[in-house]
Amino acid sequence: xxxxxxxxxxxxxxxxxLSHRFTLVAMIASLLAxxxxxxARNPNFRICLRQVIxxxxxxxxxxxxxxxxxxxxxxxxxxxRYVFGNGTPTPDGVxxxxxxxxxxxxxxxxxxxxxxxxxxxxxxxxxxTGVAADAHRIHIFPVFTGAGAAVTGEARLIEHWTNSAAWTxxxxxxxxxxxxxxxxxxxxxxxxxxxxxxxxxxxxAAGDFGMxxxxxxxxxxxxxxxxxxxxxxxxxxxxxxxxxxxNTPPPNTWGNASLAGTCNxxxxxxxxxxxxxxxxxxxxxxPASNIFNAxxxxxxxxxxGAFLPANNVSATFxxxxxxxxxxxxxxxxxxxxxxxxxxxxxxxxxTLSTDGWVLTAGQVTQYTAHTHQCILVELDxxxxxxxxxQKSAWTNMNFGTASVADFDAEISGRLKDKPPGGKxxxxxxxxxxxxxxxxxxxxxxxxxxxGAATQGLDRGHDNGEVDGAGAGAGADETQSRETSQLTWVxxxxxxxxxxxxxxxxxxxxxxxxxxxxxxxxxxxKVGTWLADLTGQSVRKVAENLYRTEVPHGxxxxxxxxxxxxxxxxxxxxPKPPRKCGKAKSSVGGFFLLVGVFGLGLIAYAPRRRRxxxxxxx
Amino acid sequence: MRGIxxxxxxxxxxxxxxxxxxxxxAAALAYAMYFAKRSxxxxxxxxxxxxSALLGGIWGAHLLExxxxxxxxxxxxxxxxxxxxxxxxxxxxxxxxxGALFLRMRRKPLLAYADAVxxxxxxxxxxxxxxxxxxxxxxxxVSNVAWAVQYPPxxxxxxxxxxxxxxxxxxxxxxxxxxxxxxxxxxGLCLLVSLSRMRPATTGGRACIFxxxxxxxxxxxxxxxxxxxxxxxxxxxxxxxSALLVIFGLCLWLRLRKRHSSLIWLxxxxxxxxxxxxxxxxxxx
Numbered sequence: 001x002x003x004x005x006x007x008x009x010x011x012x013x014x015x016x017x018l019s020h021r022f023t024l025v026a027m028i029a030s031l032l033a034x035x036x037x038x039x040a041r042n043p044n045f046r047i048c049l050r051q052v053i054x055x056x057x058x059x060x061x062x063x064x065x066x067x068x069x070x071x072x073x074x075x076x077x078x079x080x081r082y083v084f085g086n087g088t089p090t091p092d093g094v095x096x097x098x099x100x101x102x103x104x105x106x107x108x109x110x111x112x113x114x115x116x117x118x119x120x121x122x123x124x125x126x127x128x129t130g131v132a133a134d135a136h137r138i139h140i141f142p143v144f145t146g147a148g149a150a151v152t153g154e155a156r157l158i159e160h161w162t163n164s165a166a167w168t169x170x171x172x173x174x175x176x177x178x179x180x181x182x183x184x185x186x187x188x189x190x191x192x193x194x195x196x197x198x199x200x201x202x203x204x205a206a207g208d209f210g211m212x213x214x215x216x217x218x219x220x221x222x223x224x225x226x227x228x229x230x231x232x233x234x235x236x237x238x239x240x241x242x243x244x245x246x247n248t249p250p251p252n253t254w255g256n257a258s259l260a261g262t263c264n265x266x267x268x269x270x271x272x273x274x275x276x277x278x279x280x281x282x283x284x285x286x287p288a289s290n291i292f293n294a295x296x297x298x299x300x301x302x303x304x305g306a307f308l309p310a311n312n313v314s315a316t317f318x319x320x321x322x323x324x325x326x327x328x329x330x331x332x333x334x335x336x337x338x339x340x341x342x343x344x345x346x347x348x349x350x351t352l353s354t355d356g357w358v359l360t361a362g363q364v365t366q367y368t369a370h371t372h373q374c375i376l377v378e379l380d381x382x383x384x385x386x387x388x389x390q391k392s393a394w395t396n397m398n399f400g401t402a403s404v405a406d407f408d409a410e411i412s413g414r415l416k417d418k419p420p421g422g423k424x425x426x427x428x429x430x431x432x433x434x435x436x437x438x439x440x441x442x443x444x445x446x447x448x449x450x451g452a453a454t455q456g457l458d459r460g461h462d463n464g465e466v467d468g469a470g471a472g473a474g475a476d477e478t479q480s481r482e483t484s485q486l487t488w489v490x491x492x493x494x495x496x497x498x499x500x501x502x503x504x505x506x507x508x509x510x511x512x513x514x515x516x517x518x519x520x521x522x523x524x525k526v527g528t529w530l531a532d533l534t535g536q537s538v539r540k541v542a543e544n545l546y547r548t549e550v551p552h553g554x555x556x557x558x559x560x561x562x563x564x565x566x567x568x569x570x571x572x573x574p575k576p577p578r579k580c581g582k583a584k585s586s587v588g589g590f591f592l593l594v595g596v597f598g599l600g601l602i603a604y605a606p607r608r609r610r611x612x613x614x615x616x617x
Numbered sequence: 618m619r620g621i622x623x624x625x626x627x628x629x630x631x632x633x634x635x636x637x638x639x640x641x642x643a644a645a646l647a648y649a650m651y652f653a654k655r656s657x658x659x660x661x662x663x664x665x666x667x668x669s670a671l672l673g674g675i676w677g678a679h680l681l682e683x684x685x686x687x688x689x690x691x692x693x694x695x696x697x698x699x700x701x702x703x704x705x706x707x708x709x710x711x712x713x714x715x716g717a718l719f720l721r722m723r724r725k726p727l728l729a730y731a732d733a734v735x736x737x738x739x740x741x742x743x744x745x746x747x748x749x750x751x752x753x754x755x756x757x758x759v760s761n762v763a764w765a766v767q768y769p770p771x772x773x774x775x776x777x778x779x780x781x782x783x784x785x786x787x788x789x790x791x792x793x794x795x796x797x798x799x800x801x802x803x804x805g806l807c808l809l810v811s812l813s814r815m816r817p818a819t820t821g822g823r824a825c826i827f828x829x830x831x832x833x834x835x836x837x838x839x840x841x842x843x844x845x846x847x848x849x850x851x852x853x854x855x856x857x858x859s860a861l862l863v864i865f866g867l868c869l870w871l872r873l874r875k876r877h878s879s880l881i882w883l884x885x886x887x888x889x890x891x892x893x894x895x896x897x898x899x900x901x902x
Binding site: 539540541542589590591592595596598599600602603604 | 636639640642643646647650660661664668671771776779
């Protein structure tokens with residue numbers, strides 16, 4: 001018997017229907033896939049560009065004036081503000097953002113640059129819809145090498161691209177979209193204001209859109225090749241590296257921006273960190289106790305512009321030896337109320353303080369060689385409705401009085417990443433900035449039966465210009481007393497061994513390792529301040545630029561001596577270091593010992609002893 | 618020479634500055650032992666005197682450099698003689714003091730051993746200055762002579778020129794300078810040869826001549842030093858020390874001559890005056 005297998009074959013028409021349906025579904029799915037973003041943006045980084053308010057008065061509601069002048073422009077009041085801090089009062093970079101009905105406004109401030117360079121660049125990207133074709137990238141080259149900003153305020157070069165899948169040159173930005181000013185003579189600063197029309201960039205009125213900034217500060221000084229320090233947000237994104245135009249981070253690494261919803265948040269600045277000691281960096285020994293304070297600010301607003309409190313904000317205090325600490329060097333301050341938790345009222349500030357820390361005997365031994373410490377404050381909150389603009393800050397400034405002041409700082413090589421190229425040592429460059437100023441105080445002479453009164457300080461301008469004297473307090477005579485002040489800051493840059501090419505010029509990427517510095521005061525006028533950075537393996541490679549190497553896993557102590565010379569006193573010429581015989585002492589010592597020992601063997605060789613005995617020697 | 622040795626290499630034939638100086642000291646000790654034996658002295662005593670002088674010399678060099686630098690250091694740094702830069706005159710003084718103390722303890726004739734050691738000191742100096750040349754230390758003044766040399770980045774000479782604004786780029790060579798270390802080395806060699814062949818009139822004569830000759834030569838060479846630091850008017854510390862050394866040598870020589878003369882007149886030998894050879898030429902009466 002033959003088994004017949006019956007196959008049920010669909011009709012041809014049915015088969016065609018099925019295949020058509022399948023094709024249609026596949027096409028729709030493909031279209032949807034193309035339209036959807038490849039992956040979500042970085043959810044941990046969010047900024048809100050709130051509506052311009054300015055200040056009450058005739059300019060109420062007026063946006064910033066796009067002229068390159070950021071300071072004192074009240075249009076930036078309550079703008080989103082992100083600071084690239086370094087532990088000193090002058091941060092390396094600041095970004096601000098605000099909007100009105102028509103435009104979004106962004107400002108970029110770059111400080112502590114060694115000089116103006118054609119290759120200094122600001123990268124700004126916007127991803128309004130999540131579709132690659134709609135993304136924009138803008139490269140702003142603000143300044144001219146050696147000269148700074150153009151007199152007209154126009155940036156040296158602006159380039160505009162669209163389509164993040166394959167960046168394509170796009171029409172230039174409208175005139176007046178970008179303005180630049182610059183200041184300083186090493187270090188230098190430049191300020192860029194940008195206005196982007198919301199309609200032209202398809203910025204949505206509601207919901208998030210993607211944003212990324214990168215301020216690349218280059219310097220050709222410090223050969224063999226120049227350096228480039230990237231300051232970017234989100235800080236989680238990869239650095240551009242390699243090639244400026246070919247290596248923009250992908251949109252899924254950008255942060256989120258919004259024109260609506262809760263804006264601003266909680267922040268802290270290096271100047272908000274203090275202790276009960278003078279200076280704040282000093283650790284006091286028993287019986288004194290050390291109390292750490294953080295002044296935390298809150299300017300959170302809701303979608304309607306109403307200020308909101310920030311609850312359960314915790315401030316964690318950590319310390320590390322004064323200098324350039326590595327991530328792992330920070331140690332929790334061992335005292336009660338650390339972290340300290342508190343609420344920050346709406347549109348206000350609150351000081352969070354630890355309990356007093358009295359050092360134990362063991363801690364006294366530990367900190368005897370390091371009485372000055374950097375202080376780091378990290379903010380956090382368990383309240384999901386508390387938002388942060390600046391979650392941490394650290395202060396790294398010391399204080400001293402001259403005629404002569406000496407400071408030691410520890411440069412840490414205890415980094416997670418090993419030195420590049422398999423080397424044993426991390427290479428650090430230090431760019432030193434110095435600012436001289438004169439403070440004038442007024443002391444009232446004692447009139448009969450009256451107590452002395454000291455008026456406050458009239459802070460002098462930079463470079464020795466002094467304000468006019470203020471009024472006295474009704475005493476018979478007032479005397480003006482001058483205090484000269486030097487602010488000395490070393491900015492640490494760590495070479496990474498990675499490179500970026502900007503307009504066909506190659507720069508080595510450096511990590512901003514942090515800065516440290518001190519204020520030195522001298523009673524009376526100072527004609528010349530002398531300050532020099534020295535230490536084992538520290539060498540001066542250019543004016544205000546030093547280089548040193550620190551073994552991985554270890555630390556190096558560097559020394560700065562500051563001397564104040566009054567007018568008319570000529571400082572001594574610099575003494576060149578004398579190093580004869582210093583090279584490789586340990587190796588040399590070994591050879592010497594071997595040589596001396598060998599000669600001893602020759603002198604006391606047995607055959608010579610017998611022969612000498614025979615000869616009566 | 619500028620074409621061949623610009624930039625000056627850090628090592629030659631595998632010898633770098635870290636090796637050259639110890640080699641110089643060991644060679645000096647060996648030569649001192651040899652010369653002691655040749656002079657009829659106990660070379661083993663010379664060995665231990667040399668070791669004492671080495672220790673005293675290294676520490677003296679360290680101490681004088683610390684004093685000369687004027688820098689404030691922790692007390693432990695005075696003892697840590699194995700680190701930091703060294704001063705030649707400090708080494709000479711420290712070595713002489715400790716070596717002399719040792720010989721005094723062993724009741725050995727100081728001047729005789731001093732005579733035997735000075736050629737060795739010259740040899741050590743000649744070799745050691747080559748190390749300074751390779752390391753770029755103690756460099757010369759800027760010069761355009763055909764044999765001037767240039768130093769690469771990372772050397773004291775290049776760093777000093779950069780700091781003074783004589784060169785602008787941290788990567789460029791230093792300006793051409795006198796190879797003053799080689800001049801010093803040549804002086805050491807000349808002293809070695811002449812002192813070794815010399816037969817001094819009296820014990821201690823070789824040491825006196827070394828002190829005066831080296832002092833004068835060093836005083837002159839210091840004018841060609843690019844890192845000279847005036848401490849007494851226009852004179853640098855090595856020049857002051859050289860002058861003192863010359864004065865010391867002169868005083869010692871005069872004293873020895875006077876003693877030698879008085880010995881001749883007070884101690885006639887074999888009934889005659891001035892005819893016996895007692896170590897030097899004596900005018901026959």
